[in-house]
Amino acid sequence: MSDSRRVYLDNAATSFPKPDAVHKAVLHYLRDLGNAVGRGATKTGIEVQRTVDQCRLRAARLFDVPRPEQVIFTFNGTDSLNLAIHGLLKPGDVALTTVWDHNSVLRPLSHFAATGGHTVIIGDDGRGQLDIQQLERELQVRSVRLVCVTHASNVTGIIQPIEEVIRLAHEHGALVLLDAAQTAGHLPMSFSKLNVDLLACPGHKGLLGPLGTGLLILRKDLAEELVPIRQGGTGTTSEQATQPTTLPDRFEAGNHNAPGLFGLEAALKWIDEKGVAKIQLQEEQLAIPLIAGLRSFQGLTVHSFADDSPRVGVVSVSSERVDPQVLASLLDEHFQIETRAGLHCSPMAHEALATKVLGGTVRISMGPFNTVDDIDRTLEAFGQIWAAL
Numbered sequence: 001m002s003d004s005r006r007v008y009l010d011n012a013a014t015s016f017p018k019p020d021a022v023h024k025a026v027l028h029y030l031r032d033l034g035n036a037v038g039r040g041a042t043k044t045g046i047e048v049q050r051t052v053d054q055c056r057l058r059a060a061r062l063f064d065v066p067r068p069e070q071v072i073f074t075f076n077g078t079d080s081l082n083l084a085i086h087g088l089l090k091p092g093d094v095a096l097t098t099v100w101d102h103n104s105v106l107r108p109l110s111h112f113a114a115t116g117g118h119t120v121i122i123g124d125d126g127r128g129q130l131d132i133q134q135l136e137r138e139l140q141v142r143s144v145r146l147v148c149v150t151h152a153s154n155v156t157g158i159i160q161p162i163e164e165v166i167r168l169a170h171e172h173g174a175l176v177l178l179d180a181a182q183t184a185g186h187l188p189m190s191f192s193k194l195n196v197d198l199l200a201c202p203g204h205k206g207l208l209g210p211l212g213t214g215l216l217i218l219r220k221d222l223a224e225e226l227v228p229i230r231q232g233g234t235g236t237t238s239e240q241a242t243q244p245t246t247l248p249d250r251f252e253a254g255n256h257n258a259p260g261l262f263g264l265e266a267a268l269k270w271i272d273e274k275g276v277a278k279i280q281l282q283e284e285q286l287a288i289p290l291i292a293g294l295r296s297f298q299g300l301t302v303h304s305f306a307d308d309s310p311r312v313g314v315v316s317v318s319s320e321r322v323d324p325q326v327l328a329s330l331l332d333e334h335f336q337i338e339t340r341a342g343l344h345c346s347p348m349a350h351e352a353l354a355t356k357v358l359g360g361t362v363r364i365s366m367g368p369f370n371t372v373d374d375i376d377r378t379l380e381a382f383g384q385i386w387a388a389l
């Protein structure tokens, strides 16, 4: 192919490119400032603190969270999920999750199950969503402490019926932890209106910040129940031997990822100005022709379920004719198209799709910088590969 421009379609792993303002903000911090967050009152230290406060405020606004201190900075989505899961669950508790969830939920819950807890996995409904009836039955027969549910599968992009999950869980006295890794920045979302208890997401995927950033948002009245999993310096109440009880310090021990948060602040400003609804529409308008085009290749399965399945811009394909790793390598080497092959840290999702035995799928995932041309080039590349098979 003559066009050697790189086509990045692995935004579900981490987004690329980042808005220019993100590069500038990280560089400004590294080159001109360099102070630790909340650790000094120099002029540059105050600027650092202000930007980090602004980042928290922007995140609170984006997710419609009443108070900025309900937003806890973490280091990635996994870190947020671990804090929520290990901070809430005690031996003897029961947790539910689903086959569509990621190893960043499944593995902490396996550890929890191996150390005196009970984890129940809710199956799929055959249409890309969790089996809501099974969830309801489990909630009826067990005293469930926490339901951990992904907002959208990182393998299929199918959005889960989270409003229904939250309603049922609350009816039965369970808390809900929403893994918004694949929806934050891709779909408009209100923490308050969803009435969810905790929301975890990375800062480096749809929120367009640098790697090394993440958020855990929690209901304010959960702050005491959630036990910090790390203790340490906060730059506040240093005379006390114990962790401060106030938010966000209770959960932010040790130095922050200041360059990352500068980048995230700039990214959240960019998203605010562009509008998440516009990003959602743009990604939807790319996913529709991509799915339609991919469906035309004989022997290629597009794991997209029904045309009207609610989705984000994540699409998985598999074929008995070609190994997913080989297909992704061909796309990369010959067409400069970057996708992701394998199990995507979601082994149960691939069991549900019957793609685990094939070595998984090739996942194509979009971000706000992808274009119609990227989709055309991807379909053309599939055409050439299919012709050569």
Ligand SMILES: Cc1ncc(COP(=O)(O)O)c(C=O)c1O
Pocket: 012, 013, 076, 077, 078, 079, 102, 104, 150, 152, 153, 154, 179, 181, 182, 201, 202, 203, 214, 345
């Ligand atoms: C659904 C889902 N949850 C959680 C994570 C973990 O996020 P992070 O890579 O920031 O730890 C990912 C990342 O791939 C994901 O796709």
